[in-house]
Amino acid sequence: MQRSIVEELGERLAAPEEFGEQALVVCDAVVRIFRSGGVEVQALQGLDLLVHAGEMVAVVGASGSGKSTLLRILSAADAPSAGRVRVGRWDLGALSARDRVAYRRTVVGTVRQQTARNLVPYLTARQNVALPLTLAGVPRRRRAGRVGELLDLVGLADAGGRRPGELSGGEQQRVAIAVALANGPRLLLADEPTGELDTATGQQVFDALRAAQRDAGTTVVVVTHDPTVSGQVERTVAIRDGRTSSEVLRRADAGGEGGVVAEEYAVMDRAGRVQVPREYREALDLTRRVRLALEADHVSVRPDGSGDAQAPRRRRHGAA
């Protein structure tokens, strides 16, 4: 029997949207387990993250929390053990060897912390930036113009003739950003790009990342311990124990004085789980069991009130 348009429309509207359908980067319950010498390390333990096109996101977290692992997976240098990772139309859990090369060459650009490792030491800045264009088959006559644009974007229009050894660490990182942007990637990944730099130089590198986002329209994900960086982006995602645990959003102060308001949010996963910070748990002695209550405009979490959340287990032990 033929169905009416109303029925068909109703079905389409009712179809649940895929998690992160509108996002450029989707990490859905991503797990990465490393096994070495009989020991298993869960670097990512069900990480969810969405990044929308055009955003600049800082990723922060204690050493060993999984930040670099996340970036390596997003750059297709590593693959998830489980979960789904999508960037644009690319499913990073199922890339063929050929797709991996194409993805790395055209969709992502990467900048590493070690300034010296980002550039070829015996090539000038101009030649370094031209290299990915040559590899991508960009004709020589178009290369020079593009190299000039990119060096200009990172504020180094006059430094094109210098080799890395003749540039400061910050200048090297800015050239590295120009190299990473050469093929017009949608996503720029930077792992501690200011880690080896002083504050003023770090700011110049941050300005180059900002130019990549604002002027070149690139989505930027930057792993950082540097408050110069995390304090300026609109969104900072904190990773704890291989999961996203909280986010800070910054927006211009409504007062219009040029100030910025920062607000911290806990992250709720798709199953509704929220991590309560340890200091909150300790302050109120929240242990295994808590009371949840739906209030008019919030949900409250309180100690279970028995004075001993472990009591039932102990009683069972006692009875045995």
Ligand SMILES: Nc1ncnc2c1ncn2[C@@H]1O[C@H](COP(=O)(O)OP(=O)(O)OP(=O)(O)O)[C@@H](O)[C@H]1O
């Ligand atoms: N190739 C590997 N083999 C075994 N374990 C690994 C490997 N890579 C990472 N790990 C482990 O995974 C966990 C997460 O590491 P990762 O480098 O992602 O952390 P991070 O947050 O980037 O730390 P840092 O800030 O120190 O760079 C750590 O316990 C680390 O020892």
